[in-house]
Amino acid sequence: MYAGPVQDLIDEFGRLPGIGPKSAQRIAFHLLKVPTEDASRLARSITEMKERVTFCRRCFNVAEGEECAVCTDPRREAGVLCVVEEPRDVVAVERTSEYRGRYHVLLGAISPIEGIGPDSLKVRELLARLEPEHVSEVILCTNPNIEGEATAMYLARLLRPLGVKVTRIASGLPVGGDLEYADELTLGRALEGRREVEA
Numbered sequence: 001m002y003a004g005p006v007q008d009l010i011d012e013f014g015r016l017p018g019i020g021p022k023s024a025q026r027i028a029f030h031l032l033k034v035p036t037e038d039a040s041r042l043a044r045s046i047t048e049m050k051e052r053v054t055f056c057r058r059c060f061n062v063a064e065g066e067e068c069a070v071c072t073d074p075r076r077e078a079g080v081l082c083v084v085e086e087p088r089d090v091v092a093v094e095r096t097s098e099y100r101g102r103y104h105v106l107l108g109a110i111s112p113i114e115g116i117g118p119d120s121l122k123v124r125e126l127l128a129r130l131e132p133e134h135v136s137e138v139i140l141c142t143n144p145n146i147e148g149e150a151t152a153m154y155l156a157r158l159l160r161p162l163g164v165k166v167t168r169i170a171s172g173l174p175v176g177g178d179l180e181y182a183d184e185l186t187l188g189r190a191l192e193g194r195r196e197v198e199a
């Protein structure tokens with residue numbers, strides 16, 4: 001529809017989550033108008049992020065280097081893992097200042113509609129951590145929506161027979177919402193009020 005490079009960029013933006021064809025077009029033409037240095041700065045940020053930041057090899061949080069800031073912090077309590085869906089949820093829990101353990105990021109949630117099963121998530125990697133890290137409690141801190149609950153249920157069934165204490169954050173969070181939108185106080189209380197998951 002447009003000259004090659006413009007259409008290429010529109011196609012690239014169109015592949016990003018939450019960006020439809022209209023927005024993709026608007027962003028591309030916006031970048032066409034801005035000074036070159038502004039566009040270059042954006043391009044550089046993307047390149048730099050891809051070069052310097054990756055996922056922690058232990059917990060799959062974002063990391064500069066092989067392991068993330070939480071995993072390399074000796075003051076964090078070993079043996080307690082807070083399981084979340086995405087790195088942004090780590091940020092949400094950290095904001096509460098209520099949690100001193102470590103994390104495990106699944107990089108998604110179970111969603112049959114989108115064809116995402118446990119094998120697409122970092123579940124095997126979670127199981128592999130239990131023994132070497134002497135994990136005594138796993139806190140299921142997935143989102144309070146259908147996918148998050150399904151994921152928590154699945155993990156609870158998987159983990160309980162392995163002799164590890166499995167807890168779920170308390171209700172009180174807005175149902176159907178995302179953890180990242182919960183305020184620190186509410187999320188902090190939900191963590192504090194976590195309950196052991198029964199069979």
Ligand SMILES: [Zn+2]
Pocket residue numbers: 056057058059060061067068069070071072
């Ligand atoms: Zn980590």
